[in-house]
Each structure stands twice: as C-alpha cells, then as structure tokens.
Amino acid sequence: MTYGRDLTLHDFRSFYDAVIFSTGAIKDADLNIPGIELEGSFGGADFVSWYDGHPDVPREWPLDAKEVAVIGNGNVALDVARMLSKHADDLLVTEIPDNVYAALKASPVTDVHVFGRRGPAQIKFTPLELRELSHSNDVDIVLYPEDFEFDEASDEAIRSNNQIKTMVNTLTNWLVEEHAEAEQPSSRRLHLHFLHSPVEIVSEDGSGKVSSIKFERMKLDGTGNVKGTGEFVDYPIQAVYRAIGYHGSPLDELEYDARRGVIPNDGGRVLDADGKPVPGIYATGWIKRGPVGLIGHTKGDALETIGCLLEDRLTLPPAENPDPQAIINLLEERGIEYTTWEGWNKLDAHELALGAAWTAENPDAGVVRERIKVVPREDMIEISRG
Numbered sequence: 316m317t318y319g320r321d322l323t324l325h326d327f328r329s330f331y332d333a334v335i336f337s338t339g340a341i342k343d344a345d346l347n348i349p350g351i352e353l354e355g356s357f358g359g360a361d362f363v364s365w366y367d368g369h370p371d372v373p374r375e376w377p378l379d380a381k382e383v384a385v386i387g388n389g390n391v392a393l394d395v396a397r398m399l400s401k402h403a404d405d406l407l408v409t410e411i412p413d414n415v416y417a418a419l420k421a422s423p424v425t426d427v428h429v430f431g432r433r434g435p436a437q438i439k440f441t442p443l444e445l446r447e448l449s450h451s452n453d454v455d456i457v458l459y460p461e462d463f464e465f466d467e468a469s470d471e472a473i474r475s476n477n478q479i480k481t482m483v484n485t486l487t488n489w490l491v492e493e494h495a496e497a498e499q500p501s502s503r504r505l506h507l508h509f510l511h512s513p514v515e516i517v518s519e520d521g522s523g524k525v526s527s528i529k530f531e532r533m534k535l536d537g538t539g540n541v542k543g544t545g546e547f548v549d550y551p552i553q554a555v556y557r558a559i560g561y562h563g564s565p566l567d568e569l570e571y572d573a574r575r576g577v578i579p580n581d582g583g584r585v586l587d588a589d590g591k592p593v594p595g596i597y598a599t600g601w602i603k604r605g606p607v608g609l610i611g612h613t614k615g616d617a618l619e620t621i622g623c624l625l626e627d628r629l630t631l632p633p634a635e636n637p638d639p640q641a642i643i644n645l646l647e648e649r650g651i652e653y654t655t656w657e658g659w660n661k662l663d664a665h666e667l668a669l670g671a672a673w674t675a676e677n678p679d680a681g682v683v684r685e686r687i688k689v690v691p692r693e694d695m696i697e698i699s700r701g
Contacts, residue, residue, distance in 0.1 A: 583620030
C-alpha cells in the first residue's frame with residue numbers, strides 16, 4: 316500500500332479517530348560535489364535497503380570494486396563499511412537474504428575506506444557500532460597517525476563525555492596495536508580516515524565510471540570545527556557510498572519542512588500551514604524530529620507523541636466508520652494487496668523453516684541459519700495467504 320496513491324488521509328480519517336505518521340527518513344542526504352552522478356556512486360540508504368532485503372530495491376547490486384570509499388562518520392557509514400568488508404560466510408548467522416549472500420560472496424573487495432571531515436573526538440559513531448568493527452574475521456583495521464589531531468574542544472569533549480572518551484580510547488588502542496609487531500596480514504582492510512573533506516569524484520578514463528576520489532585535508536580550528544589546509548589527496552577507488560545523513564520525504568495532504576525533512580509538529584501534534592494542530596493527526600520518529608538518534612531516542616519520542624494523543628483523546632474527531640472490517644472491505648474493493656497478523660505469522664514460520672532446511676542440508680558449514688529472508692513482495696504475499 317502506498318499512502319497518497321492507494322489510500323488518502325481522508326480514507327484513514329474515515330476509519331480511525333487518530334492517525335500517527337511514522338514514515339521515517341529513507342532518502343540519502345545529498346552530497347553536492349562534482350562526479351557524484353558517476354557510475355559507481357551510491358547512496359548508503361539504498362545499499363542498506365538492498366542488504367536488508369527491502370522488496371522495492373532491485374535484487375542485484377554491482378559489487379565489482381576492489382577499493383571502495385564510504386563518506387560519513389556516523390553509524391550508517393560504519394554499517395555500510397562493515398557489510399562491504401565482511402566475508403559473506405560470516406553473515407550466514409544473520410537473516411541475510413540469499414541474493415545478498417551470493418553477491419557479497421563474489422565481491423572482489425580488498426580495501427574499504429571510511430572518510431570523515433572532522434577529528435576522532437568529533438565522530439558520530441556509538442561505542443557499540445565502533446567495537447563491532449573489530450569482530451570482523453580476516454579484516455584488518457587501518458588507522459593513520461596524522462589523522463589523530465585534537466584541539467581544546469576535543470580535549471574538553473573527551474573529559475566531559477564518556478562515550479567520546481570510550482571511542483577515542485578504542486581508536487587510539489587500535490592505532491597502537493596496529494604499529495606493534497605485525498601479525499599475518501588479513502585479506503581485507505578497513506581504513507578509518509579523519510580530517511578529510513570530499514572535493515570531487517573522478518572518472519579518469521572518460522568511461523563515466525568512478526576511478527578515484529579527491530579530498531582536501533582539514534585541520535581543527537580550536538572549537539571542534541574544521542577548516543581547509545589547501546592540501547589535497549587522491550585515493551584510487553572504484554565505488555563511492557555517501558552516508559552523510561538521511562532526509563524525510565513529503566506526504567500528501569500534510570505540511571512539510573523541506574529544509575529539515577520533517578512534518579511540522581508540536582510535540583508530535585502535526586501542524587497546518589498556519590501553525591495550528593491538525594485534530595487527530597500525529598507524527599513520531601525521524602519524520603517528526605529529523606534523522607538523529609537510535610532506538611532509545613525514538614522510544615522517548617514515541618512516548619511524547621502518545622502522551623499528546625492521550626491528552627487529546629476526548630476531543631478527537633470520531634471516525635465515520637469505525638468498524639474494523641470496513642477498512643478491509645475498502646482494500647478489497649480497490650484491489651489493494653494486504654496481509655493479516657495470521658499471514659505475517661505464516662511468512663515468519665516459512666522463513667524459519669527455510670533456515671532450518673539450509674542448516675540440515677549443510678552440516679559441514681558449522682553454521683545455524685535461524686531464518687532465510689524472503690525478499691520478493693509477490694512471494695511474501697503468496698506465502699502469507701497460503
């Protein structure tokens with residue numbers, strides 16, 4: 316079902332006293348540099364949707380690059396880099412779809428570079444995501460001493476923020492360990508670069524394909540921000556993934572703040588063009604406040620929205636037709652495909668059975684696959700209705 320095409324806001328208000336929009340922020344933020352349109356330049360959000368098995372994303376993904384750049388210093392950048400560098404067999408314990416496993420298994424990648432504009436004390440990772448990098452089998456983490464620059468603001472952040480302190484300590488320890496007596500090198504490397512600002516993605520042979528990327532070296536200015544040094548450096552790469560943030564999308568019949576990528580709201584109450592609450596319409600999550608924070612932040616955000624709804628419960632506009640069967644009848648009249656909770660349980664059981672069958676058929680793999688995810692939408696619908 317697509318909101319605005321299959322069902323309108325008027326439709327929802329006919330059947331429900333209140334509607335909560337929790338549509339998130341699924342578009343990649345733009346990176347406005349020359350060459351961003353070249354073949355081999357991708358959005359991190361699209362890649363995440365692909366390896367998570369989103370049915371609206373093509374089954375195939377071009378994984379033909381040996382050297383890859385990931386631009387961003389947040390958790391999404393780390394997720395993208397980890398998936399690109401990790402060996403496919405190590406992902407079998409997850410819910411990885413078969414098409415994703417096959418593509419990653421055939422990937423020739425040897426080096427994944429993650430680039431951030433600011434220094435180690437300004438990263439937007441979380442400690443857990445950072446530590447996960449060290450758990451990748453046969454992948455060396457590579458750091459560069461010249462990137463470890465700290466100013467007064469950095470020192471203050473380390474002193475006052477335990478999360479920053481933990482991550483800087485982790486990075487520093489990795490740097491020291493890397494320059495100690497080297498063990499047998501791994502077949503893949505994950506490079507973490509700081510103080511690099513992207514300038515241009517280059518296609519050197521005129522083929523229209525990514526062949527390198529140019530950065531300006533940055534330096535801290537004493538406040539935790541950065542400024543350019545005028546020094547430029549090029550890296551040979553064949554693919555670029557931008558992971559510099561997400562952006563929400565406008566929704567029919569609702570106001571939209573294009574600059575922030577959110578639905579204008581007051582504590583979760585959706586506002587009209589005059590800044591007044593629209594009775595019975597609410598928002599939560601990233602479409603409410605922008606793409607910041609993880610599940611813990613979103614829980615508190617949802618509580619705020621539900622609190623507003625409960626405060627308004629006695630004045631909510633009543634639904635014209637609150638019969639639960641009425642919305643089902645409308646879906647069937649319009650030929651809109653849907654599933655039920657019973658159908659979801661059928662799909663869940665089917666995916667678990669696929670995982671169990673694979674495990675039984677591959678005893679020498681030494682891996683238990685809890686489930687194998689079904690990706691095509693038509694297959695999911697058929698299974699859930701079977």
